[in-house]
Amino acid sequence: MDLQVATLAERPDLAPLLDDLLGTWPRFLHHHPLSTLFYTSVAPRHPGFCLVAVERSAPDRPVAKAYSFPVSWAPGHLPPDGHDAAIMTAAGDLFDGRRGRLVVGVEVTVETGWQGRGISRVMVDAMRSNAARHGFATLLIPVRPVHKHREPEVPLAGYAARTRPDGLPADPWLRTHVRAGGQIVGIAPASMTLAAPLADWREWTGLAFDAPGPVRVPEALVPVWCDPSHDSAVYVEPNVWVRHALR
Template sequence: MPIESLASRPDLLEPALGLGDIGAEFMQHDPIGILARARRLAERWPEYFLVVLDGDVPVARAVSVPVAFPTPERTELPDHGWDGAILWAAEDALDGRPTTALVALDVQVAGRLRGRGIASQALEGLRACAHGKGLSRLVVPVRPTGKVRHPELPMEEYVARRRADGLPEDPWLRTHERLGARFVKVAPFAMTITGTLEQWRKWTGGPLTAGTNLVDGGIAPVLASPGQDLGVYVEPNVWLEHPLTPAG
């Protein structure tokens, strides 16, 4: 399937945005995520916003941002994962700093076509894009899709779960690994969402009780404190690095 960037095909923006969003309602309230809405990234970095086409119909998007990494003060990928990468990209853009790596933030495939290998094609497109732009790395703060079924399991233990063939049990991690991606580390604070208990009730459709609460769509519990009228969700992700040479 052909892959175009919004730099060459700006007319693909609206149908690409229509492919959907990742996550439950509460995930739309990460303040860093609000900074990195797909439309905003498309306007700032259209060359790094890719659209996979079936004919001339968008069937997937792959959104990424360029960052400076590694640098003397950035010797490791951020523990704050997805949020940290967005902050790096914003800092570098404001400072006019030369960028050396690409961070993939979002790969979204049309619902009716999932499971057909299109996400792999989108990732390969990002690899080709990074290589073509002269960047040295492609890194991804991965949100494992199967983790929603094991929200209380530590991410380190979840990542270690393997099938009989040696590949990850998680389907999204498995897709990356089949393309040659290597595990770098767990990002324990990849996304942080805070709100009052009433806000959380609106976001999740139910009340929170003191202590840990499991909510639909969460890959970790929400910690609630009625005395402070506060609910906090801290989501871990997994940093992976892709080679910039062809898969296989």
């Protein structure tokens, strides 16, 4: 495996191909209401912070991508609505002309056929190096632990605190960040919020959504709350704040 990582500022020709790069995000999150704002307004304005990996022998076929962007938060700021707050802040910064004070990373996606080869770590390292190269001292990431969906009823704080005998996090994605130099610094309890009519949830998940209360949805980190009397269900996903100090 011989990978080359570039920014979209360096490889703008690859931008149209990134939507075809499939990872393991659950289907329902593809309908997250801030996705359109991010992919159409925030990400295109920060091509120097959007990273893409290609194999040198096939330089026109992306195998991984990582999205980050500067925000005007103070370095110690950890908003409870982490992922959503980052996108809204970045959009507001662009509108008002505010300068970023740190970089937030919101996505690392590896093509399904390339997973399990350590490429996620390559992309985390690339986000760190890229943010530092732009002069930033902090990379902040609302991390979505990769195995939390197996235990949706377990509080995220307790899950994130689990460690192996070597002291590293038990969750593989959290472990990747810590190995790269990140530090777990808090929980964003309402990092991503998605509310939709029950018909949408039925289409996305194949589940009945016909009884009030929590519904276990595959790949969801916590149960989705179903309210048939109002024909809606709400998913409020917590994430783990990981801070990467870059100098």
